[in-house]
Amino acid sequence: MMTTHIRTTQTAEHIGQRVKLKGWLHARRRMGGVTFLILRDGWGTIQAVCASGEAIEALERAGAGVESVVEVEGTPAAQSRAPGGVELIEPALTVISPVREAAPVTINKPTIQAGQAAILDHAPLTLRHPARRAIFRMSAEAMAGFRATLGAQGFTEIQSPKIVASATESGANVFGIDYFGTRAYLAQSPQFYKQIMVGVFERVFEVGPVFRAEPHATPRHINEYVSLDIEMGFIENHFSVMAVLRGVLAGMLGRLEETCGAELALSGAIVPQVPERIPHVHFQEAKALLFEATGEDTREEPDLSPGEERWLGQWAQRQWGSDFLFVTGYPMVKRPFYTHPEAGDSRWSNSFDLLFRGMELVTGGQRLHLFESYVEALKRAGMPQAPFEHYLEAFRFGMPPHGGFAIGLERFLMQLTGESNLRATTLFPRDLHRLSP
Amino acid sequence: MMTTHIRTTQTAEHIGQRVKLKGWLHARRRMGGVTFLILRDGWGTIQAVCASGEAIEALERAGAGVESVVEVEGTPAAQSRAPGGVELIEPALTVISPVREAAPVTINKPTIQAGQAAILDHAPLTLRHPARRAIFRMSAEAMAGFRATLGAQGFTEIQSPKIVASATESGANVFGIDYFGTRAYLAQSPQFYKQIMVGVFERVFEVGPVFRAEPHATPRHINEYVSLDIEMGFIENHFSVMAVLRGVLAGMLGRLEETCGAELALSGAIVPQVPERIPHVHFQEAKALLFEATGEDTREEPDLSPGEERWLGQWAQRQWGSDFLFVTGYPMVKRPFYTHPEAGDSRWSNSFDLLFRGMELVTGGQRLHLFESYVEALKRAGMPQAPFEHYLEAFRFGMPPHGGFAIGLERFLMQLTGESNLRATTLFPRDLHRLSP
Numbered sequence: 001m002m003t004t005h006i007r008t009t010q011t012a013e014h015i016g017q018r019v020k021l022k023g024w025l026h027a028r029r030r031m032g033g034v035t036f037l038i039l040r041d042g043w044g045t046i047q048a049v050c051a052s053g054e055a056i057e058a059l060e061r062a063g064a065g066v067e068s069v070v071e072v073e074g075t076p077a078a079q080s081r082a083p084g085g086v087e088l089i090e091p092a093l094t095v096i097s098p099v100r101e102a103a104p105v106t107i108n109k110p111t112i113q114a115g116q117a118a119i120l121d122h123a124p125l126t127l128r129h130p131a132r133r134a135i136f137r138m139s140a141e142a143m144a145g146f147r148a149t150l151g152a153q154g155f156t157e158i159q160s161p162k163i164v165a166s167a168t169e170s171g172a173n174v175f176g177i178d179y180f181g182t183r184a185y186l187a188q189s190p191q192f193y194k195q196i197m198v199g200v201f202e203r204v205f206e207v208g209p210v211f212r213a214e215p216h217a218t219p220r221h222i223n224e225y226v227s228l229d230i231e232m233g234f235i236e237n238h239f240s241v242m243a244v245l246r247g248v249l250a251g252m253l254g255r256l257e258e259t260c261g262a263e264l265a266l267s268g269a270i271v272p273q274v275p276e277r278i279p280h281v282h283f284q285e286a287k288a289l290l291f292e293a294t295g296e297d298t299r300e301e302p303d304l305s306p307g308e309e310r311w312l313g314q315w316a317q318r319q320w321g322s323d324f325l326f327v328t329g330y331p332m333v334k335r336p337f338y339t340h341p342e343a344g345d346s347r348w349s350n351s352f353d354l355l356f357r358g359m360e361l362v363t364g365g366q367r368l369h370l371f372e373s374y375v376e377a378l379k380r381a382g383m384p385q386a387p388f389e390h391y392l393e394a395f396r397f398g399m400p401p402h403g404g405f406a407i408g409l410e411r412f413l414m415q416l417t418g419e420s421n422l423r424a425t426t427l428f429p430r431d432l433h434r435l436s437p
Numbered sequence: 438m439m440t441t442h443i444r445t446t447q448t449a450e451h452i453g454q455r456v457k458l459k460g461w462l463h464a465r466r467r468m469g470g471v472t473f474l475i476l477r478d479g480w481g482t483i484q485a486v487c488a489s490g491e492a493i494e495a496l497e498r499a500g501a502g503v504e505s506v507v508e509v510e511g512t513p514a515a516q517s518r519a520p521g522g523v524e525l526i527e528p529a530l531t532v533i534s535p536v537r538e539a540a541p542v543t544i545n546k547p548t549i550q551a552g553q554a555a556i557l558d559h560a561p562l563t564l565r566h567p568a569r570r571a572i573f574r575m576s577a578e579a580m581a582g583f584r585a586t587l588g589a590q591g592f593t594e595i596q597s598p599k600i601v602a603s604a605t606e607s608g609a610n611v612f613g614i615d616y617f618g619t620r621a622y623l624a625q626s627p628q629f630y631k632q633i634m635v636g637v638f639e640r641v642f643e644v645g646p647v648f649r650a651e652p653h654a655t656p657r658h659i660n661e662y663v664s665l666d667i668e669m670g671f672i673e674n675h676f677s678v679m680a681v682l683r684g685v686l687a688g689m690l691g692r693l694e695e696t697c698g699a700e701l702a703l704s705g706a707i708v709p710q711v712p713e714r715i716p717h718v719h720f721q722e723a724k725a726l727l728f729e730a731t732g733e734d735t736r737e738e739p740d741l742s743p744g745e746e747r748w749l750g751q752w753a754q755r756q757w758g759s760d761f762l763f764v765t766g767y768p769m770v771k772r773p774f775y776t777h778p779e780a781g782d783s784r785w786s787n788s789f790d791l792l793f794r795g796m797e798l799v800t801g802g803q804r805l806h807l808f809e810s811y812v813e814a815l816k817r818a819g820m821p822q823a824p825f826e827h828y829l830e831a832f833r834f835g836m837p838p839h840g841g842f843a844i845g846l847e848r849f850l851m852q853l854t855g856e857s858n859l860r861a862t863t864l865f866p867r868d869l870h871r872l873s874p
Contacts, residue, residue, distance in 0.1 A: 005671075007591070022671045024636075024835055042591070042639025042670070067835040097807055099835045124633045124831040133637050140594040144584075154444070154479070157577040159663045159846075161865045162599065162646050163612075163623075165873040175600075177612050177623070180652060184872055186600075186614070186623075193865065196561045196874070199461075200570050202479025208645065209599050215617060226596045233479070234442075234459045370534055390874030394561040398461055398504040398536045409596075428598045428630065435621055436602040437633070437827030 003073055008039065008046040011076045012086045018075055021046065021088070022096070024128070025059070025068045027108040037091070038108070039072055044262065045130065048074055048088040055091050064098035066108060067125075071096060116423060123428060123437050134263035135413055135425055138256055141263075142412060143207055145255030146228050149248050155230065156201040160193035162186060162209065166387040173213045186211035189406060194231035195338070195367060196394045198402045202233040207409075217432045219421040220306070220359065222410070224430040231404030237343075238350040238366045241403040242280070242326055245354065245362060249324070250274040252412070269417045272323035272357070279316055280326035283348065286312055302331040306359070313358020328352045337377045340366035340403070350403070356415045364405025371395040440510055445476060445483040448513045449523045455512055458483065458525070459533070461565070462496070462505045464545040474528070475545070476509055481699065482567065485511055485525040492528050501535035503545060504562075508533060553860060560865060560874050571700035572850055572862050575693055578700075579849060580644055582692030583665050586685050592667065593638040597630035599623055599646065603824040612650045623648035626843060631668035632775070632804060633831045635839045639670040644846075654869045656858040657743075657796065659847070661867040668841030674780075675787040675803045678840040679717070679763055682791065682799060686761070687711040689849070706854045709760035709793070716753055717763035720785065723749055739768040743796070750795020765789045774814045777803035777840070787840070793852045801842025808832040 003020040011019070023041030030036075035050040050056050059068070074088030105114045105122050107129040112119055119126045126132055147157065164187045167174045175186040190206050197204040210227045230248070235241060253271055256264060264271060281289070287299040290308055293315075298308070304327065316325035329348040332341055342348040351365030368374055374395050378385050385392070413425035423429040428437055440457040448456070460478030467473075472487040487493050496505070511525030542551045542559050544566040549556055556563045563569055584594065601624050604611045612623040627643050634641040647664040667685070672678060690708055693701060701708060718726070724736045727745050730752075735745070741764065753762035766785040769778055779785040788802030805811055811832050815822050822829070850862035860866040865874055 022837065023639075042593075042637070069835045069837045096837055097835050099833075101833060103834060121827075122830060124636060124827065125834050127634070127637045136595070137593060137638070139596075143594055143596075144588070147581075147584075151581070156479075156574060157580055158573070158864060159576075159580075159644075159646065161661055161867055163648065163661050163867050163872065175614050175616065177614050179612065179872060180650075180869055182872065197564070199561060200479070200564045201574070202460075207596075209596065211600065213617075224598055224600050390558075390561065393559065393874070396536070396538060397540060397562050398506045398534050400459065400506045400533055427595060430598055430600050432617055435600065435616060435619065437830070 008041045008044040011046050011088070012078075012084070014076045015078055015086070016075065018073060021072045021074070023070070023072075025064065025066050025070055025099075027066060028056075028059075037072075037093075039070070039088075040128070040130070044084075046084070046086070046088055047082050048072055048091040050091060051089075055093060058093045058095050062095040062098040063100045064095045065100060065102070067103060067128075068095055068099040069097035070094060116421065120423060120429060120434065121437075127427075131266045131268075134260075134266040135417060135419075136427055137263045138260050138267065138269070138416070139409060139413055139425070139427070141255050141259050142252045142409065143226075143228070145252035146207065146248060146407075147205070148255065149251030150203075150205045150230060153203065153244070153247075155203040155205045155232070156197075158190075158194065158197050158201075158204050158206050159208065160187070160190040160197075160206060162211070175211050175213045188212060189227060190229050191336075191338075192391045194229055194404060195399075195402065196391065198231050198233045199394045199397070199399055202400075203230075204232075205230045210406075215432060219423075220411070220414075222422050222426055222429050222431050225411075225422075225426065226409040228407040228409055229404065231402060233400040233402040235366060235401050235403050237401075238328065238340075238352055238364065238403055241364050241366065241405055242278070242328075242352055242354075245364065245405055245407075246274060246278050248407075256416075267417045271416070274324065275320070275322050278324045278326055278354070279320040279322050280328050280352070281312070282329040283327055283331065284329065286327050289315065302334040304353075304360075309355055309360060310358040313355050316355070323357050325355045326352050327355065335365070337381045337383065338367045338374070340368050340401075352405075354405075356412070359411065359415055361411050361415060362405050362407045364403065366401065366403035369395065369399045369401050445478045445481040448483050448525070449515075449521070451513045452515055452523070453512065455510065457508060457510050459508045460506070462501065462503050462507055462536075464503060465493075465496075474509075474530075476507065476525075477565070477567070481521075483521070483523070483525060484519050485509055485528040487528060488526075492530060495530045495532055499532040499535040500537045501532045502537060502539070504536040504540060504565075505532055506534035506536075507531060553858065557860060557866060557871065558874075564864075568703045568705075571697075571703040572854060572856075573864055574700045575697050575704065575706070575853070576846060576850055576862070576864070578692050578696050579689045579846065580663075580665070582689035583644065583685060583844075584642070585692065586688030587640075587642045587667060590640065590681070590684075592640040592642045592669070593634075595627075595631065595634050595638075595641050595643050596645065597624070597627040597634075597643060599648070610650045612648050625649055626664060627666050628773075628775075629828045631666055631841060632836075632839065633828065635668050635670045636831045636834070636836055639837075640667075641669075642667040647843075652869060656860075657848070657851075659859050659863055659866050659868050662848075662859075662863065663846040665844040665846055666841065668839060670837040670839040672803060672838050672840050674777075674838075675765065675789055675801070675840055678801050678803065678842055679715070679765075679789060679791075682801065682842050682844075683711060683715050685844075693853075704854045708853070711761065712757070712759050715761045715763055715791070716757040716759050717765050717789070718749070719766040720764055720768065721766065723764050726752065739771040741790075741797075746792050746797060747795035750792050753792070760794050762792045763789050764792065772802070774818045774820060775804045775811070777805050777838075789842075791842075793849070796848065796852055798848050798852060799842050799844045801840065803838065803840035806832065806836045806838050 026038040026040035074091035354362035463477035464475040511528035791799035
């Protein structure tokens with residue numbers, strides 16, 4: 001009879017039965033004449049107890065150290081002192097891929113004792129560390145929660161092109177490509193395409209890479225990241241979009257709680273409550289609050305500094321007990337040309353940022369929808385109409401009031417886990433100084 | 438009391454109740470003193486019957502023609518002669534965004550009467566045509582089916598970087614980028630990253646763009662497309678991967694049948710049966726069959742021509758009644774350096790292509806997994822080891838036997854719907870001559 005191949009996380013369901021597991025030799029240690037092996041597979045780890053030297057003979061013969069790929073037959077037994085309350089006894093090992101080299105970074109201690117550069121340089125190895133791996137399992141589940149929430153509300157997924165003929169919002173901060181002798185660019189965002197697709201499906205979303213050629217090195221910026229985008233038609237104003245965003249966040253976090261108990265614990269994440277109604281403050285009011293609290297007058301500045309965002313995050317926590325805060329109405333001068341102005345006062349916009357624990361996580365808003373408004377807006381911005389003709393065709397032929405938002409996936413994970421650098425929650429980060437692995 | 442805003446596809450559930458719909462004025466025609474308006478929203482269309490001139494006064498006043506965005510209040514009534522068996526009576530119209538311009542391409546006839554260039558140039562408009570839109574709704578559902586099938590089998594989704602330091606498989610056919618003064622490239626595939634991630638999660642998938650700088654213009658190639666990739670560890674050989682692929686195809690097609698009845702009909706798609714076991718033929722045997730049938734000897738050619746793939750597709754149909762055929766064992770010389778050779782005869786590989794109705798839809802296979810094998814394979818291919826050091830680190834520190842495949846999303850839709858050009862099933866195609874919209 002063939003022994004069943006099970007996952008480490010299924011061990012407790014097979015107490016007393018002979019089973020087979022496959023994975024990596026995560027750790028090996030000797031205590032009181034007994035050798036403990038920790039086997040890691042794609043889902044978790046399990047301890048195997050080798051009471052005799054015979055069990056580890058296969059390792060010795062192959063000179064197989066940690067990270068060797070092995071097959072272990074053994075019998076699950078309840079053991080309160082073992083991690084997870086279960087261990088494998090009477091194990092028989094087979095070596096599949098022996099590793100004889102010492103790892104440049106140790107990945108079988110609770111935390112990786114290495115600097116950020118070494119951790120990223122050796123990503124193929126360090127991503128195997130249970131705590132680092134946990135972050136990217138949560139990343140997958142966050143995407144799944146995003147899609148499921150939107151799918152249930154009639155949103156259709158799109159995949160827009162990443163090679164584009166002209167910069168999305170302005171000529172700045174785009175990567176250029178040689179496209180068969182023509183100059184082309186990497187998309188800064190799916191903005192134009194998701195708007196065009198509102199004309200087709202009313203409600204669309206996209207999960208995909210965006211590229212920003214911003215030449216600054218900060219802990220909260222990288223040059224390629226995953227953007228969770230939506231765009232929806234027939235809205236009242238930006239508050240309609242904010243209501244959908246509230247549900248999306250609850251859906252993503254709910255999914256994590258449902259599927260990622262172990263990963264949340266391993267990564268030290270604290271799952272926030274999403275208030276039934278996320279508090280919101282107008283940009284003008286936010287500036288007034290900041291002035292009052294700090295005495296520093298930045299009311300004429302058209303944006304919030306990272307420090308101001310942090311202060312507002314703390315304020316929302318004090319005032320409303322909320323990890324989230326919407327800042328609405330950002331000055332039109334700081335928003336892209338397609339932004340819809342505030343009814344009655346066109347200095348301000350129907351746009352918002354969502355701060356999560358004092359950091360901008362989402363940007364969104366209502367867009368212009370009438371063709372004439374676009375013609376005017378481009379003129380006002382001093383931008384030519386010609387490069388936008390294809391985009392403008394959507395508005396020329398009928399578009400409803402619409403809006404949307406974009407969540408930065410890596411930032412979501414960074415704020416959730418309390419990491420201080422975006423590179424820790426990016427699978428293979430790209431920045432000014434890093435292009436590999 | 439507020440009138441409920443419903444979708445066109447929900448109209449039949451509200452017979453006799455006053456409801457509100459929002460969408461585009463798809464068509465307008467007059468018959469025997471009555472004006473019929475067709476309203477299109479993100480999901481379907483519905484006919485509104487205007488018995489008096491009063492109902493369309495709002496349109497007349499605004500000069501609003503087809504594609505105008507409108508709100509219609511009306512009462513659903515059963516009507517056997519109406520499309521879908523239901524129509525709106527006593528409609529009251531409000532114009533949201535009037536369109537006064539004539540469309541450059543007519544989108545309210547059963548088929549678009551325009552050439553391919555015009556259809557693609559005016560994509561923001563032509564994608565609204567119900568038959569074109571249907572293709573991209575199916576695209577979304579195909580992706581959902583892909584993810585759901587794999588999610589249920591323990592696969593974790595990843596998002597690998599698209600900007601890479603060196604070409605994936607060879608220096609040819611990559612787009613170059615100026616990356617802050619350094620030369621970088623657009624990823625031809627997530628191959629290296631998905632393999633690295635097998636070391637982390639055992640089973641991974643990715644849905645994302647890939648970029649091929651192939652300078653040829655054929656109906657079956659484009660330069661940016663959506664690749665549905667998987668990679669999995671602890672396989673026996675390529676047949677383990679083929680078995681997962683069989684389930685994935687059944688899952689994708691099942692999802693389409695479940696959710697896209699209307700879209701399948703609109704696009705003229707014929708859903709194939711996925712045999713319990715998809716027939717397979719070894720490359721060598723395929724060549725022998727072709728020689729026997731055609732008298733043309735291409736047995737020394739290391740690949741199949743498009744004509745040969747078509748013939749094999751017809752042969753599979755005759756021989757097995759199957760729309761699918763695996764060709765296995767492609768010559769090692771034609772496969773990338775990481776390909777695992779056939780046990781016992783290293784002229785051939787543990788690789789496969791899947792033909793769908795006589796066209797290559799999927800490429801996959803088993804990869805090398807031992808570090809030494811990679812060192813040898815690179816040496817044999819005359820390739821330096823240095824540019825691959827990060828990738829090789831995964832193998833240096835233990836990798837199981839593994840393999841995977843990549844499905845071209847647009848090709849899947851092309852073969853499913855019987856379109857003759859990949860551009861018809863690509864949302865915003867990129868080719869030698871097209872970069873926009």
